[in-house]
Amino acid sequence: MRATVTSNKNSAGPPLLAEWGGITTEEIKMAKEQMSTTNDAVAIARAAYEAYVAKDRAAIERLIADDFHFTSPLDNRIDRETYFARCWPISDRIKGFDYINLVPDGNRVFVTYEGHSTNGKSFRNTEILTLNNGQVVEVEVYFGWSIPHKAEPGGFLPDDDLK
Numbered sequence: 001m002r003a004t005v006t007s008n009k010n011s012a013g014p015p016l017l018a019e020w021g022g023i024t025t026e027e028i029k030m031a032k033e034q035m036s037t038t039n040d041a042v043a044i045a046r047a048a049y050e051a052y053v054a055k056d057r058a059a060i061e062r063l064i065a066d067d068f069h070f071t072s073p074l075d076n077r078i079d080r081e082t083y084f085a086r087c088w089p090i091s092d093r094i095k096g097f098d099y100i101n102l103v104p105d106g107n108r109v110f111v112t113y114e115g116h117s118t119n120g121k122s123f124r125n126t127e128i129l130t131l132n133n134g135q136v137v138e139v140e141v142y143f144g145w146s147i148p149h150k151a152e153p154g155g156f157l158p159d160d161d162l163k
């Protein structure tokens with residue numbers, strides 16, 4: 001769609017773009033810059049997951065900051081060195097990811113994915129990646145469920161683990 005500039009000579013502000021809901025050209029410029037940053041954040045997040053699939057340790061090391069921390073239901077804010085010792089070996093079992101959601105929010109990217117392992121099992125998780133200067137500085141993992149779900153549709157599993 002082509003936007004046309006309308007005259008707003010009765011106001012003191014910059015020209016408005018009528019087809020963009022009356023926002024200014026400066027606001028469009030700022031939105032484009034933010035979209036570029038947003039696209040970069042999503043690209044960095046994708047690259048981190050793809051490094052796991054490719055078993056590319058050098059790539060993931062470039063993406064993860066020196067002051068990196070990782071938290072999951074099993075890991076309480078472990079540092080970069082512990083992360084590589086504990087989590088990187090899992091890459092051997094990762095076959096791929098299907099991204100369900102890649103949602104940028106400032107310096108964070110919310111990622112929901114279905115992961116596929118080399119043993120044929122699949123799972124769904126959500127992670128929040130925090131970025132700074134083009135690197136991942138923090139990851140929070142929220143475990144989802146196995147695919148297929150262990151409970152029947154409309155059903156549930158015993159909550160014994162929650163007590």
